[in-house]
Amino acid sequence: MFVDKVKIFVRGGDGGNGMVAFRREKYEPMGGPAGGDGGRGGDVIFRVDEGLRTLMDFRYQKHFKAKRGEHGRSKNQHGKNAEPLVVRVPPGTVVIHADTGEVLADLTRKGQEEVIARGGRGGRGNVRFATPKNPAPQVAENGEPGEECWVVLELKLLADVGLVGYPSVGKSTLLSAVSAARPKIGSYHFTTITPNLGVVQVDDGRSFVMADLPGLIEGAHEGVGLGHQFLRHVERTKVLVHVIDMAGSEGRDPYEDYLQINQELQLYRKALSDRPQIVAANKMDLPEAEEQLKRFREKVGPKVPIYPISAATRKGLRELLFAVADQLDQIPDQPLEDEAAQARKVYRTEEPQEPFTIHKENEVFVVKGARVEKLLKMTNFQYEDSVRRFAHILKEMGVDDALRQKGAQEGDTVRIGDMEFDFTE
Template sequence: MFADRATIYVKAGDGGNGCMSFRREKYVPRGGPNGGDGGNGGSVVIRASANHTNLAHMSRQRHWKAERGEHGEGSDKFGRTGQDLVIEVPPGTILRDRDRGHVLRDLKEPGDTVIVAQGGRGGHGNTHFKSSTNRAPRQHEKGLPGEERCIVLELKVIADVGLIGLPNAGKSTLLSRISRAHPEIADYPFTTKYPNLGSVVIDPENAFVVADIPGLIEGAHTGLGLGHEFLRHVERTGLLVHLVEAMPVDESDPVHNYRMIRKELEQYSPALAERPELVVVTKMDLTGADEARDRIAAELGREVLAISAVSGKGIPILLNAIREGLKNRSKPEDVESPPAEAPPVKILPGKKPSVAAAPVENENAPVESTPVAGE
């Protein structure tokens, strides 16, 4: 199963409570306070990993919770810090806060990491409050709750070249011809139901990744067909390869088909429509394809390449054109909503940053305890 979108709930570990304890030892009548601090809660960390290609594993588990910090104990024993929870996602995943809508991080490269839920700080034990005037403190702190939020994960595959066109334009066949990818190929529309990636190696110094997305139809930007769900996967590409069928089976006009797809791109994202594009006429092994190619080039008024993925005709010329196009490309800019201002994070000396999910008034105020018998 391929999944490129998922919503998860993450909860960082709560901080452990500080302990109120006094030293009890023979011949030491006034041993003083020895309550240890609580441990900090574990954080929820999301990391990009090349071991994953989509978000299917995130769809199977919706709730993720890090380990809480242990409570402090007597004899100045500090609570153990909770272990961080690391969630791996494929490179190219965008993380958004579901409720606020701002972008938390765009994990483009393997190893990119972000803390999406900070663990709660552990509370101080009564040892922390001892002084020359307060030799038997009865104050201790509760641990702060860990941060929690709902996160929307959206995958935009990392590819250099994006194949676009109508269903049955030959995108999957071309991908299987120029790479080792094995996409599903059949003689009916919408064979491709999810993006396929293929790595093309021309020589040791020239290699690129090609993304084949489901075919587009008229009205795709409004939700018709399958392609609108995956147009975002070509937003990161630096070069678009627009495949136009020379002799459409439905006898439609190839020029009209090309302009219709261009219109859909412009309505989906003007920035995407401005990307460099190669127009390629496919299925040149059919009778009359040469005349159709000449007419398409004349009406569009631009250079048009011609290939046959079955016979291999024109593919070396296409690969060279892609190589040259990638050399001259500029880094594409993703079209994303601007991040909202994040809540301030208070950093205490010697402690981890902590942001409480549900702030409580005077949460850090010392807690008065009842007297200990025998003190």
Template structure:
């Protein structure tokens, strides 16, 4: 199970407390309401040893703990516990509403926050000042983020083995690594991708993936290819295994061309991956008749006649694969370093804190900071509305409305809340 759809809900922030100190012989104790605790986050962690998303299929809703509410004597609420979700390394996380990729967890123990917990509201003790000595106002906790996400696992391998069913990919994987895939003399023996580690020597090794056999129409779902083509996208290069013995009357050259067409139909980038050509089954009687014709087809391009069963020609193939990987990784590092330097040289544009959009009745204010200020305000509390006005003025929202031509009585909408605008106050509707 390498795909799943789940809902995640971060914890809500706790409410701030309105409280006043009440003690004998202390007639004017003043405000002492504590702050609310922060809500817990929902985190995803790439974990070694996991290969499927079956646990999330049975638990499609992941919820973090809410923050505790503040109480008197300046005691703050407890922060909510995080919800930690373990997923296989190689998991891509997308927001279902926007199709945005939230994270691509390729490294073990790599962690990402997919839903942030709400901030706890401030208690009335925070609003005390020389001119506001008895504030009867506190903030509500900010709601935690909630979203629906999709998960997709793609194997992390350096090299992918591709080829028609029964071309000998599983036999080659078993020959070159300690993997034990199912091997039989009929097509579609491999029903799921298999990984193996190829050791050139003690310190030189790479990971190779046996992708289940692809056939014509695989990009449309024919055979097993549509389910497993995604795993090839992770690889740095491919070893294209061709059945030189022409099993079932197939032509090796046509097999090669058709499989490359399927890769291109699924994702054009797959056709740009470097390929090493392995002409398998040279130990079979019919292979010799095809070898010269196939070598002539590839011209000056280096090909590797091999027998995955006997091991003939396999070592040169694996050594070439390792050398090619080293070259590709070195080139990728240089390109990444160049890109980092280029990004550092580009001037960064200041990000706007909010945006205004004029409507028929007034204006719509969008932005994370104004939205948070509104969500954390008790609308039925007059003092809270005064504080909200001060926050919006400090953010520059009030001045921006004046410059945009807002007049008294206009409707101002922030998130789901609407207000009647006045240059000196805000009145909730």
């Protein structure tokens, strides 16, 4: 089964907790602090594996969570960092944040790696909080939570050549004739509903990868028919072979088909209209094909390379393959960047977010904010010194003053995350 779009959940590992500990040596029973830091949580890394061709494995496993770092130990021993979780993806995978639509990674090269969800740092042990005023603090941090998000994986096939054209013009027959690929072939529209890849060997020793893609219809750029499912695979091809039923066996005009397909490509992404294109005038073994080809040449002009072929009888295929290979040789050997990849190179200035917000639910004041909620998760409430530090940081952030402005009074309930507190002056 060919799967080219999935939605999965990724989460970096939490950092290990820092420890509250003190030296207990023979002649120093009440020594100074000796709690070590926690280890860093594991990152979730996506790595390109050339052996994969679809995203089918992600249909059965949709959650990927890295391990947390080890907790700190006594005698100032730091916890071990967790190993990263490596997720293998096929070349051509685009990783998109499900909520924001931001492209997080475009994975095209063999062995390429990108960190998608970072692990949290380890919490600090009480050694880190020792000061002249408080040489033996009972303060240690919990590990920082790892990053988490839902992401959409889209596969855009990495093929040198893409076969485009209306349904039933002979794209699958052509691929099966020039390669070892065996796509499904039938005399009805949309026989091909998923892309097929084949390696084509030219007589002079050159080779390239050709993709047979689902047929286009009018409105495909808006998702009509197989629409976007087809068009995203065209983006990475270096050369387009436009297969046309030159015999007009279904009553269509070959020249109108040619214009319509090119219009759909341009409407979907303007850069596709500039992609090198070769016309394969197929079904030349059928009646009226020669007359149609003559009219077609007159309309498109001499600048469009046209190769009469018959995929069924294999006539003209050798000349077509040589032309395709020659065209590929003229293109620099580097992946074509789509518009999304180019857009990511533009520097963007993001608006600063509010550090926290406060609203009232019934009689409870609810404080929300990424920094406040992270502080809550990293505070170890078993120790009084940690609680004091938590309250001090909230005050420095201005949470206390903001609560007073909202009308909070002595004894009112304040909720942060899953915990509730009494507001005190």
